[in-house]
Amino acid sequence: MSAHALILAGAGGERAWRLQDYAARGGYAALRRIIAGKTPPEAIIAELKTSGLRGRGGAGFPTGLKWSFMPYAFPGDKYLVCNSDEGEPGTFKDRDILRCNPHAVIEGMIIGAWVMGCTRGYNYIHGEIFEIYQRFEEALEEARAAGLLGRNILGSDFSFELFAHHGYGAYICGEETALLESLEGKKGQPRFKPPFPASYGLYGKPTTINNTETFASVPFILGMGGEAFLNLGKPNNGGTKIFSISGHVRHPGNYELNLGTPFPELLAMAGGMRAGRKLKAVIPGGSSAPVLPANIIMDCTLDFDAISKAGSMLGSGAVIVMDETTCMVRALERLSYFYHEESCGQCTPCREGTGWLYRVVRRIERGLGKPDDLDLLRSVAGNISGRTICALGDAAAGPVQSFIKHFADEFAYHIENKKCLVPPLVQEAGSQIYM
Amino acid sequence: MLSQESLRQIDREIAKYPPGRRQSAIMSALRIAQVEKGWLPKEVIEFVADYLGMPPIAAYEVATFYNMYDLRPVGRHKITVCTNLPCALSGGVYAAEYLKKKLGIDFDETTPDGKFTLKEGECMGACGDAPVLLHNNHRMCGFMTTEKIDQLLAELERQ
Ligand SMILES: Cc1cc2nc3c(=O)[nH]c(=O)nc-3n(C[C@H](O)[C@H](O)[C@H](O)COP(=O)(O)O)c2cc1C
Ligand code: SF4
Ligand code: FES
Numbered sequence: 001m002s003a004h005a006l007i008l009a010g011a012g013g014e015r016a017w018r019l020q021d022y023a024a025r026g027g028y029a030a031l032r033r034i035i036a037g038k039t040p041p042e043a044i045i046a047e048l049k050t051s052g053l054r055g056r057g058g059a060g061f062p063t064g065l066k067w068s069f070m071p072y073a074f075p076g077d078k079y080l081v082c083n084s085d086e087g088e089p090g091t092f093k094d095r096d097i098l099r100c101n102p103h104a105v106i107e108g109m110i111i112g113a114w115v116m117g118c119t120r121g122y123n124y125i126h127g128e129i130f131e132i133y134q135r136f137e138e139a140l141e142e143a144r145a146a147g148l149l150g151r152n153i154l155g156s157d158f159s160f161e162l163f164a165h166h167g168y169g170a171y172i173c174g175e176e177t178a179l180l181e182s183l184e185g186k187k188g189q190p191r192f193k194p195p196f197p198a199s200y201g202l203y204g205k206p207t208t209i210n211n212t213e214t215f216a217s218v219p220f221i222l223g224m225g226g227e228a229f230l231n232l233g234k235p236n237n238g239g240t241k242i243f244s245i246s247g248h249v250r251h252p253g254n255y256e257l258n259l260g261t262p263f264p265e266l267l268a269m270a271g272g273m274r275a276g277r278k279l280k281a282v283i284p285g286g287s288s289a290p291v292l293p294a295n296i297i298m299d300c301t302l303d304f305d306a307i308s309k310a311g312s313m314l315g316s317g318a319v320i321v322m323d324e325t326t327c328m329v330r331a332l333e334r335l336s337y338f339y340h341e342e343s344c345g346q347c348t349p350c351r352e353g354t355g356w357l358y359r360v361v362r363r364i365e366r367g368l369g370k371p372d373d374l375d376l377l378r379s380v381a382g383n384i385s386g387r388t389i390c391a392l393g394d395a396a397a398g399p400v401q402s403f404i405k406h407f408a409d410e411f412a413y414h415i416e417n418k419k420c421l422v423p424p425l426v427q428e429a430g431s432q433i434y435m
Numbered sequence: 436m437l438s439q440e441s442l443r444q445i446d447r448e449i450a451k452y453p454p455g456r457r458q459s460a461i462m463s464a465l466r467i468a469q470v471e472k473g474w475l476p477k478e479v480i481e482f483v484a485d486y487l488g489m490p491p492i493a494a495y496e497v498a499t500f501y502n503m504y505d506l507r508p509v510g511r512h513k514i515t516v517c518t519n520l521p522c523a524l525s526g527g528v529y530a531a532e533y534l535k536k537k538l539g540i541d542f543d544e545t546t547p548d549g550k551f552t553l554k555e556g557e558c559m560g561a562c563g564d565a566p567v568l569l570h571n572n573h574r575m576c577g578f579m580t581t582e583k584i585d586q587l588l589a590e591l592e593r594q
Contacts, residue, residue: 087558087560089557089558089562090521092562127502127503128559128572129561129575130572130575131573138449169504171557185459187497187500244563246525246562252525257527287519318453332524334522
């Protein structure tokens, strides 16, 4: 864990997560100060803008700016939604935040409600983490009992209700408008944008959606000041970020680092490559982010701008590490299967295209590839990009395009020789975790 | 159709949403019903739809859209193994193969004694604990080496 960990500080193992423990760590001080001093919403938005906080859910949109879009004076209900539907392969940070620091998320949401005039909020929690959902329900009960949620928070005239909503297995519900549909009790099919949620969101009312880690960062920003938070990272990339590192490293896990930390430092913290093998490639921001070969990623710093300049995305901060035992065709086959499975089926280019991509990659993997299959993949991927309602289409096309771009030889070898460049037994040995 | 306890739990979910928005509780209501019944027969889905005052077809749509609802009977213990890429890099696929061999079934099959059903899962947001599996949708088990799989199966076998 980096010396600057905020959200996960002291979280090695099962950190005390209850309200009294959070309060002992300085929790809810920011909220108390805001309510006691009636801090104007604009002042908090200004602080967030100074902090350089960018959304931690994948798109990296500046949070202060997003919060300023909400029509504060809009009469009636306005909603605040936390996106804990973490299902982007490689990402497992929100689960850890909710496990060891649920009150940081709750405090961040209450502050958000204060800033945007929201009356009600929901935390949408990924289906597969039921135990975490139950814990969050308990944390909410604690906050209600302490007068931090509900009517007349801390004796003020500010009221905000917050509830947990449990998903039940659909990656697409991580997309914010699909999530809203799901909250309304429907299939999780993304909506056309515009209108954007800030004008037409949950139940047709103004709504703001942020990622779990985004909300959890807010109390720390207001505690230390926007400037100090910004300085932990680098310009336009403020603060710390939790990196979920998985794959062929000795110690997979979550590491909270200052944005702008060189990639090799993260790799070293994760214990380096498993069994001392050679790094081959890294997907730096969750499975939807383009893959980068070892020589490019080793020169990168971990922040939105640097990773984007290198041709990929920081995304959710999920770093998937692959060593020399990885067959890139097989890796891509698994990812393509995922997008095909999870496409909601609304748009033809995505529904048909993801199936087509998967079938072509699969046939290459099985030794049935044809000489012009790589061109075919490029053209199918190109026909999905930019022609769909939501970004899942691009997310499916990105891996295909980048795998072929950087590992063309390996795909060509597969097609020509009808087998993997990396022998199956070597692949199997590479994925053994205990040796 | 559903027990008093299940209905009480569903009522608690309904109370989370604004008046007139009972449909928002459909996901939880189906989950609660499935926990009680083991799976979701047509009549149960219709009952839940009726309870929430929504058209049955809208409830079916939800039940079929989300992966964790079982629309056909499953074994007493449903084991869902994640084989997505991050897990596969750390033994997920081999954990699944081991389970298939031990249970003598393939994905989407149930053992003849009705005890175990095996499913292939997508990322569960726990890739750092790979290999990862889910028992009956609600209990997550991580670092599932063959040894730990043996232990888990023995424990479930005893239940
Ligand atoms: C297919 C798809 C899946 C997504 N999954 C998630 C997710 O699991 N968690 C998340 O916070 N954002 C996810 N997003 C991004 C959200 O749509 C949204 O941008 C984000 O929650 C906004 O929060 P932020 O500004 O705090 O990042 C996903 C987007 C797409 C297109
Ligand atoms: S791009 Fe794919 S997942 Fe997104 S709305 Fe269209 S069909 Fe659904
Ligand atoms: S890939 Fe298996 S839990 Fe994420």
